[in-house]
Amino acid sequence: MASPILLGRGYYWHDLHVDQEFITYGRSITETDLMNFITLTGMTEIIFTDIQHKGAMQGRVVPGALSYTLIEGLLVQGMIQGTGMALLEIEKKILAPVCVGDTIHGHVRIEHIRPTSKHGRAVVTSTVSIVNQHDVTVSTYTAKRLLAGDPQKITVESH
Numbered sequence: 001m002a003s004p005i006l007l008g009r010g011y012y013w014h015d016l017h018v019d020q021e022f023i024t025y026g027r028s029i030t031e032t033d034l035m036n037f038i039t040l041t042g043m044t045e046i047i048f049t050d051i052q053h054k055g056a057m058q059g060r061v062v063p064g065a066l067s068y069t070l071i072e073g074l075l076v077q078g079m080i081q082g083t084g085m086a087l088l089e090i091e092k093k094i095l096a097p098v099c100v101g102d103t104i105h106g107h108v109r110i111e112h113i114r115p116t117s118k119h120g121r122a123v124v125t126s127t128v129s130i131v132n133q134h135d136v137t138v139s140t141y142t143a144k145r146l147l148a149g150d151p152q153k154i155t156v157e158s159h
Contacts, residue, residue: 010076010083012150013122016110024074024106026133029062031100037066060100067098067130067139071106075128079108085121085146092141096132103133111142120149 038048043063047055055061076084098104112125124147130139 006082008077008081010078010080011147012083012153013113013115013124013147014150014153016113016124016147018110018113020110022079022106022108024071024078024108026103026105027070027074028103029066029070029098029100031060033066033070034060034062034100037063037069041065057097059097061097062100064092064094064098064139067104068092068141070104071128071130074106075108080145080147083148085148087143087145088123089144090141092139094139096136096138098130098132098138104130104138107131115149116146120151120154121146122149123147 034048038044041063043065046053047057047061048063051060107129109127109129110124111127113122114125115122123144125142125144127140127142129137130141132138
């Protein structure tokens with residue numbers, strides 16, 4: 001009898017190729033998400049805490065860091081669970097506000113794969129666009145991650 005397949009395992013770097021694209025499920029941002037995030041992080045800026053605040057941006061604006069972390073959570077669940085070894089570098093650009101009630105998803109594009117000299121690992125560079133329900137890109141970031149290799153494709157020399 002064959003061994004059962006583990007559900008939810010992420011992609012080994014061997015499973016990926018340059019220009020490959022993925023889209024995450026959407027995630028609606030709630031008032032509870034905002035309040036929990038700013039309380040946990042200490043980002044208790046008036047723009048986030050005062051519902052009556054009349055700043056340059058209208059609505060219940062959320063920190064760009066909240067949008068980014070929600071998308072990273074979706075990526076862990078769908079792409080790197082059990083295969084992601086380290087987030088090595090990140091570069092972010094915030095392009096438009098995100099508010100409570102918005103629904104965002106991530107659009108991932110694999111840009112570069114560089115195998116390391118040890119243990120069959122690789123540094124995988126991807127660009128992630130965070131897109132809202134109006135198809136507006138609200139943020140982009142480039143991430144370099146260390147991903148595990150497929151144990152069945154790792155040669156003895158790479159150990």
